[in-house]
Amino acid sequence: MSILAWKNLLHDRVRLIVTLTGIVFALVLIAIQFGMFLGFLDTAANIVENNSADLWISAPGIPHVNGGSPIQESKRWKALQVPGVTHTANFAVFFVNWKLPNGAFETCQIAGFDLDSGMGGPWNLVAGRIEDLRGEDTVIIDDLYKTKLGVHNIGETLEINGKRARIVGFTHGIRSFTTAPYVFTSFKNAQNYIPMREHETIFILLRTARGANLPAIRTRLLATIPGIEVFTHDEILLRTRNYWVFGTGAGTTTLMGAMLGLLVGIVVVAQTIYAATIDHLKEFGTLKAMGATNGQIYQVIILQSALAAVMGYVLGISVALAIVGSTANTDLLIKLPWPVALGIFGLTLFMCMSASLLSIRKATTIDPAMVFRG
């Protein structure tokens, strides 16, 4: 029966093209929307994800890592007295204005970190050295935002909040969920750019002893230091992600787009597979008259759908990978890791199988006596 499924599928080229177009359209929509969702998850909280601190101290009630407000730096020394805390460091993330060479302004986010502990520093450095940030007014930006920030080479100088800034390095692939790129600098330099008083910080990052009881340390910190909130790494990661990805509706929109792709795919594929079944109804009737069971007829229809799914997947995932590749050097991150690609294959199969259910229902009702009716 497999030969009938395969040949029926290839026999009507126009229908095959329509079917494959439906599958590819749906699949690319699903892959890109879901890839964007994964990209959002990544970019929304990458500044936290790549931070090695075990605990974060902030002002109470901050909505996300990019929405902190200043706290007294002296709390850092109190934190250091809590048993289990081994290192503390200042860290600041704050929106600032970047003056472009043409005089216009771009919003960016200063990420000021403690150079000695390294907590909160940049990753994927492709030019320059982190140590160069020890120099006054030095910053590192991501090369994906060179054009946006009007920067081309190391050594160029610009202005951040009216203060001089000199480019000493570039990272690659540190994207920002907002339109404001990250600008890495030392905490000391950051104090010049961010409107906060001396002896203030936005976050205090803590590193704890190996195997330390984090909830217990947090309880002690809260008991000892008034006016703070303490997060574990995962807590601030989740809060930040939830805010940007779901709170802004961006994640929900992309997920809905993916769902819509699935729905469109099912409808288009169901329609074409159903129409193909109607076209072949007499053939199925002939098969039934000649002794084929309903199960064998279903086998043909299901196999036909599965073959369409495989062909559509190969085409669709190729298109999706090409789109992902084309955005590699842009500020839009679309992630399509192989487990997701594999999952999409399962989803494509599911979509095509679901679509064939209508056809199977129709095939069940075939009266084999139709073959004698001319």
Next chain:
Amino acid sequence: MQPLISVSQLVKEYGSGANRFRALNDVALDIHAGQVLVLMGPSGSGKTTLISILGGILSATSGSVRIDGREIVGMPESQRPALRRDLFGFIFQGFNLFPALTAEENVGIMCKLKRVPQPARAAAKLLESVGLADKRNAHPADLSGGQKQRVAIARALAGQPRILLADEPTAALDSVSGRNVLEILSGLARQNNRAVIIVTHDPRVLEFSDRIVTIEDGRISSDELRRHIPPTPGDIA
């Protein structure tokens, strides 16, 4: 010797209540192996209903139909595909070939369905037996009407069924092709000890028949034996 097909008091009704219509009324018929039986009658007389019931495609309302000793009236629907697969070969007026498949694949798919060993080889031999060895890779669209019907005959012969049911097999054919198809069908009955039942309006068929049964208004109105077929080992002892 018992006949290969034995029909008695066969009734088939369609619809219900006031719309009830009796398509077959008290039909009785015995068909022996080796016999070419032609079923004639005007349109709507019940020929197609009878052939559909004999082929296990349609259920009878009442009566008895014994095929190769098995009663099929009241047979559960789940057992009917196997009955059709194992005992019957079907030939249709419109050929009913699968357009996407080659001639050999059309025959081969039926060989697979009927679990014939080495289906591709068996299909090639069957095509050869109907004189179409050189057309094995042709698609139905590339064949003439006569060639298509010969492919359909080869397909019906997959698994060597005991009974061939042919519905208007010459209706779409010219006189030469029609004669050729009828020669093959009558040869299959006589040489291979099968029962061949042909439903037709075509008077050309009569020349090849052993028996002509005419149906009118759901009843057998005449049953003419043109050539006596002696009981053969193909009949049921």
